[in-house]
Amino acid sequence: MRRARAALLAMLLALLCGAAPAADDPLLGFWRSPPEPGGESSMIELFIEGGQLHGRIARSYDASGREVEPVCEKCPGALAGKPARGMRFIQNLHRDGDHWSGGRVVDLRPGATQGVTANCEIRFDHGKAVVLGYVGARFLGSTSTWQRATPPH
Numbered sequence: 001m002r003r004a005r006a007a008l009l010a011m012l013l014a015l016l017c018g019a020a021p022a023a024d025d026p027l028l029g030f031w032r033s034p035p036e037p038g039g040e041s042s043m044i045e046l047f048i049e050g051g052q053l054h055g056r057i058a059r060s061y062d063a064s065g066r067e068v069e070p071v072c073e074k075c076p077g078a079l080a081g082k083p084a085r086g087m088r089f090i091q092n093l094h095r096d097g098d099h100w101s102g103g104r105v106v107d108l109r110p111g112a113t114q115g116v117t118a119n120c121e122i123r124f125d126h127g128k129a130v131v132l133g134y135v136g137a138r139f140l141g142s143t144s145t146w147q148r149a150t151p152p153h
Contacts, residue, residue: 026124027100030058031146036109039063040070043149046090046122046129053100053122055090057108059152072108074115084108090120090131099123105133 027046035041043059062068070084079087093103105120107113118133118141127148134141 025053027053027122027129030149030151031129032149033144033146035063038110040068040110042084042108043152044090044146051094053090053093053095053103054088055105056086056088057084060084070108070110072106072114075106075108076115076117079106079115090122093120093122096121105131107133 025048028048029046031044031046033042033044039062041061042057043061044055045058046053046055048054060068060070072079072082072084072087074080075082087106087108089106089108091104093100096102099121100123101119101121103120105118107116107118116135118135119138121132121138123130129146131144131146132138132141133144
């Protein structure tokens with residue numbers, strides 16, 4: 001009887017706090033990043049593991065749309081020199097009301113900032129994923145807007 005009451009109480013608290021089941025989160029699934037200045041873009045999969053939101057690279061494309069296999073030359077630690085495909089570059093975000101925050105993102109884009117680890121927030125806004133990465137103050141961060149993508153075959 002105590003377990004049943006505890007389960008019922010937990011369900012009621014979740015409903016009152018507006019918590020949606022993880023499977024219903026509109027951010028889950030595949031997203032396409034906007035092209036970088038050189039025309040490269042990526043398909044990203046957002047998924048929940050252990051109650052936290054994570055993201056990994058599913059595919060990367062060059063300016064002509066051909067699939068490429070970039071390597072993160074400047075990534076820190078165990079990620080150094082590893083292929084970007086399959087890399088979990090967004091980690092440990094927690095639900096915070098209508099968005100996810102408190103996690104980390106590693107910049108995988110080629111160039112001077114590749115390998116930089118930053119704070120990360122993600123929110124769903126009008127059918128798009130809006131990703132904010134920042135070091136220090138939020139207003140100094142960089143925002144990227146991703147479009148929904150069809151899962152790769």
